[in-house]
Amino acid sequence: MRSVGDIMVVGLKDGFKMFGISIMTCCAVTVCNMFMNYYLDLTAVENLVTGEYARAFYDAQLMNSKVVCSVSGGCLLATTVIMLFFYIGHYINSHGMEIGILKALGYSDIKIAKGFSVFGASVFSGCIVGYLLSFSLMPKFYELQNEEGLLPDISPNFHLPLFLWTVIAPAGFFALIAVGHSLIKLKQPCVNLLKGIARTKGKNRNVKDKKNFISDMRSSVLRSRKTLVFFIAFSSFCFGTMIQMSSSMRELSSDMMGIMIFIIGIALAFTTLYIALTAVIKSNLKNITMMRIFGYSAGECKRSVLDGYRPAAYIGFLIGSVYQYILLKIMVEIVFSEIEGIPAEFNFDFPVFFIVLLSFIIIYEGIMLIYGSGMRKIPLKQIMSE
Amino acid sequence: MITVKNLTKYYGTGDNKFKALDGVSVNINEGDFVVILGASGSGKSTFLNVISGLERPDGGNIDYDGKKLENMNERELTEFRKNNTAFIFQQYYLLPHLNVDKNVKMGAALDKNKDYKKYIEAVGLGDKIKKFPSELSGGEQQRVSIARALAKNPKVLFLDEPTGALDEKTGRQILDYIIKLHKEQGFTMIMVTHNQNIAETANKIIKMNSGKITEMHENKNIKSAYEIGW
Numbered sequence: 001m002r003s004v005g006d007i008m009v010v011g012l013k014d015g016f017k018m019f020g021i022s023i024m025t026c027c028a029v030t031v032c033n034m035f036m037n038y039y040l041d042l043t044a045v046e047n048l049v050t051g052e053y054a055r056a057f058y059d060a061q062l063m064n065s066k067v068v069c070s071v072s073g074g075c076l077l078a079t080t081v082i083m084l085f086f087y088i089g090h091y092i093n094s095h096g097m098e099i100g101i102l103k104a105l106g107y108s109d110i111k112i113a114k115g116f117s118v119f120g121a122s123v124f125s126g127c128i129v130g131y132l133l134s135f136s137l138m139p140k141f142y143e144l145q146n147e148e149g150l151l152p153d154i155s156p157n158f159h160l161p162l163f164l165w166t167v168i169a170p171a172g173f174f175a176l177i178a179v180g181h182s183l184i185k186l187k188q189p190c191v192n193l194l195k196g197i198a199r200t201k202g203k204n205r206n207v208k209d210k211k212n213f214i215s216d217m218r219s220s221v222l223r224s225r226k227t228l229v230f231f232i233a234f235s236s237f238c239f240g241t242m243i244q245m246s247s248s249m250r251e252l253s254s255d256m257m258g259i260m261i262f263i264i265g266i267a268l269a270f271t272t273l274y275i276a277l278t279a280v281i282k283s284n285l286k287n288i289t290m291m292r293i294f295g296y297s298a299g300e301c302k303r304s305v306l307d308g309y310r311p312a313a314y315i316g317f318l319i320g321s322v323y324q325y326i327l328l329k330i331m332v333e334i335v336f337s338e339i340e341g342i343p344a345e346f347n348f349d350f351p352v353f354f355i356v357l358l359s360f361i362i363i364y365e366g367i368m369l370i371y372g373s374g375m376r377k378i379p380l381k382q383i384m385s386e
Numbered sequence: 387m388i389t390v391k392n393l394t395k396y397y398g399t400g401d402n403k404f405k406a407l408d409g410v411s412v413n414i415n416e417g418d419f420v421v422i423l424g425a426s427g428s429g430k431s432t433f434l435n436v437i438s439g440l441e442r443p444d445g446g447n448i449d450y451d452g453k454k455l456e457n458m459n460e461r462e463l464t465e466f467r468k469n470n471t472a473f474i475f476q477q478y479y480l481l482p483h484l485n486v487d488k489n490v491k492m493g494a495a496l497d498k499n500k501d502y503k504k505y506i507e508a509v510g511l512g513d514k515i516k517k518f519p520s521e522l523s524g525g526e527q528q529r530v531s532i533a534r535a536l537a538k539n540p541k542v543l544f545l546d547e548p549t550g551a552l553d554e555k556t557g558r559q560i561l562d563y564i565i566k567l568h569k570e571q572g573f574t575m576i577m578v579t580h581n582q583n584i585a586e587t588a589n590k591i592i593k594m595n596s597g598k599i600t601e602m603h604e605n606k607n608i609k610s611a612y613e614i615g616w
């Protein structure tokens with residue numbers, strides 16, 4: 001937040017703090033650019049592809065590129081939009097006081113909202129890194145895609161339209177969305193922002209009494225930030241989908257594809273989980289501190305603040321497992337059915353499922369324990385010096 | 387009975403090292419109402435936080451009926467707070483997403499106290515039990531925090547400027563509630579305030595300056611919240 005004399009409400013620094021968005025867009029651009037670049041370079045040599053078998057392989061490669069690009073790109077795009085909305089809402093809530101003062105002083109919504117366009121910067125930085133990353137991976141990727149030498153040897157070329165579509169367009173698009181969404185969010189009386197009513201609006205419902213206070217607290221924490229439930233579910237969805245898919249991809253496609261999907265899965269899962277948990281802890285810091293001051297143990301605080309998300313996490317994981325199975329089954333039947341040497345049948349891999357489930361349980365519960373024990377170290381005095 | 391001996395507390399390090407508490411000793415009896423007075427920055431809050439186990443001292447002893455606070459580990463301190471203390475702050479610090487009832491339940495649950503609704507009645511909020519903090523006035527929020535503190539049946543109640551954010555009329559009313567409940571239940575009460583006049587409601591008055599106790603005396607002429615100037 002800048003000084004009142006400054007029109008820019010959100011600083012460039014805030015934009016870069018949204019590294020979650022950067023990681024997301026970096027992944028998306030890496031994958032999409034690599035496959036699209038390959039797609040474009042491949043279509044350029046279409047005339048040189050001869051022979052029925054090579055032709056089928058060529059078509060499959062094109063199809064493969066389109067599928068991977070739209071599945072991962074679309075998935076990541078949707079997530080980035082949701083994440084951006086979440087960040088903006090979060091930012092406006094946690095800076096309600098300052099924004100309220102600006103509004104009270106007579107700053108117009110649009111003047112304040114314009115500042116949010118710097119979120120486009122975090123998108124841009126992610127895109128540009130992803131773009132460069134994809135080019136550094138491309139030579140190896142091209143080589144592996146054509147391991148059997150069925151297609152003419154091609155090397156990566158630069159395509160200007162692709163650069164515009166994967167780097168410039170997203171940055172501009174997200175800057176616009178950020179301004180638009182913040183305009184909607186800012187449209188409320190400044191007293192609400194000042195008093196923090198905006199933060200609690202629609203979230204404070206009287207619900208039935210639970211059997212103990214910890215359960216009451218747990219359900220109120222869940223209700224107060226519903227997007228976070230989605231994030232945590234999405235995080236484990238990514239973990240479940242991508243890790244299991246990567247194992248299948250190593251057999252179906254190449255090691256490289258498998259490893260790439262594995263890395264994207266891990267990056268997505270941990271980034272979203274980190275963002276969600278940090279937000280949960282941050283927005284509940286005062287409450288946790290107050291509970292600790294009154295004599296609730298760190299374990300009880302953890303149970304009331306974090307444990308409510310467990311069902312969402314496990315459901316996300318299960319949905320992800322089913323989703324990747326269906327997706328791969330469809331892909332195998334459409335893309336690979338015409339090529340020999342690849343099994344046209346695809347079955348659910350139970351051993352892999354159980355291994356991934358086990359590691360999921362260990363990682364998820366481990367992270368929760370780490371965050372829980374962090375609650376023991378919250379300086380209790382902090383709350384009084386704000 | 388609380389016995390505090392030679393308490394010291396430092397903030398910062400090196401050239402910035404600052405002695406916030408400088409050899410503070412005091413005895414507080416069960417059922418006492420102690421008021422701590424002093425200028426801003428004199429170390430009142432620091433003293434309160436240290437003797438209540440929210441912060442650790444750098445030297446000295448804090449003894450609660452033979453239990454030594456300075457020797458306890460984090461878990462024992464939590465257990466100690468759970469069984470003995472409650473707090474009321476200037477800024478209320480209610481849980482914003484919970485209604486009045488649940489906010490008070492937060493304190494009550496620590497004492498397994500199912501009969502906590504009477505405290506909400508006692509602070510005159512029986513008709514606002516389903517309201518959320520953002521729907522209450524400052525004075526009402528502070529009353530909720532009083533009910534929350536008392537619902538856990540504390541042996542010692544710590545208050546840091548409980549009326550600091552309130553106007554005179556509301557402040558008096560709050561003070562009156564606190565004093566009434568103190569009389570009824572007989573817990574020990576230690577209150578920090580800027581307001582000289584509030585001290586006249588206590589039976590023990592401590593004055594602090596630059597981290598030291600400069601004056602300490604019993605008050606023979608205890609007044610009610612409505613008899614003092616403000």
Ligand SMILES: Nc1ncnc2c1ncn2[C@@H]1O[C@H](COP(=O)(O)OP(=O)(O)OP(=O)(O)O)[C@@H](O)[C@H]1O
Nearest residue numbers: 397398404406424425426427428429430431432433
């Ligand atoms: N965390 C800290 N780090 C450094 N100095 C601190 C810290 N907390 C308090 N101090 C300093 O210790 C001194 C005593 O602070 P304390 O909060 O106890 O004062 P106080 O008497 O409660 O004042 P007030 O009436 O304004 O609340 C002050 O000079 C303050 O600047």
Ligand SMILES: [Mg+2]
Nearest residue numbers: 430431432546
């Ligand atoms: Mg103070």
